[in-house]
Amino acid sequence: MMAKLTDLFTPRRTLIAVFVMVAALPSARAQEQLRVTSGDTSGQEIQQYCTNIIDQARDQRYLMQKQELENLQQDVDNRIAVMEARKAEYEDWLKRRNDFMQQAEGNLVNVYKTMKADAAAPQLEQVDAGLAAAIIMKLPPRQSGLILAEMDAKKAAMVASIMSSAADKTTSRDPS
Numbered sequence: 001m002m003a004k005l006t007d008l009f010t011p012r013r014t015l016i017a018v019f020v021m022v023a024a025l026p027s028a029r030a031q032e033q034l035r036v037t038s039g040d041t042s043g044q045e046i047q048q049y050c051t052n053i054i055d056q057a058r059d060q061r062y063l064m065q066k067q068e069l070e071n072l073q074q075d076v077d078n079r080i081a082v083m084e085a086r087k088a089e090y091e092d093w094l095k096r097r098n099d100f101m102q103q104a105e106g107n108l109v110n111v112y113k114t115m116k117a118d119a120a121a122p123q124l125e126q127v128d129a130g131l132a133a134a135i136i137m138k139l140p141p142r143q144s145g146l147i148l149a150e151m152d153a154k155k156a157a158m159v160a161s162i163m164s165s166a167a168d169k170t171t172s173r174d175p176s
Contacts (some may be wrong), residue, residue: 109138112147113140121150125151129155136163137166
């Protein structure tokens, strides 16, 4: 019995069996292609199906775009709310700062009103020219003249220039 089994599996017979199997593969592919090409009616069915669902697909796409736009609108609304909160916070801070500056400026002007011109001039030379001009403009004219006379000529000219442009209606930013 053992000899008969080995006769069945000789290399030559194994090679023939492999050849028969390989030869059968192309015919299987040909049959498969035949099935695909003979299904032209299914291509029409596919076309008909796509035509039938095109409106539903379009509606679904519009719904998705609408949802995305709503999400974007919500994001914009949130950012606007944050910006408005920051704007209100900034306006509150600016109001408190301006109130403080007016109070400090009023007190500062009173300090310079009591000072002699020869003592006030060197101090005003050291501060910003705009601040010096604002202080000198709020002092009585006689005292302002004495302080400007005691100041360095270049600094006094710069302060006087700022004072004159502040009084000039054509350079004012006030629309009225």
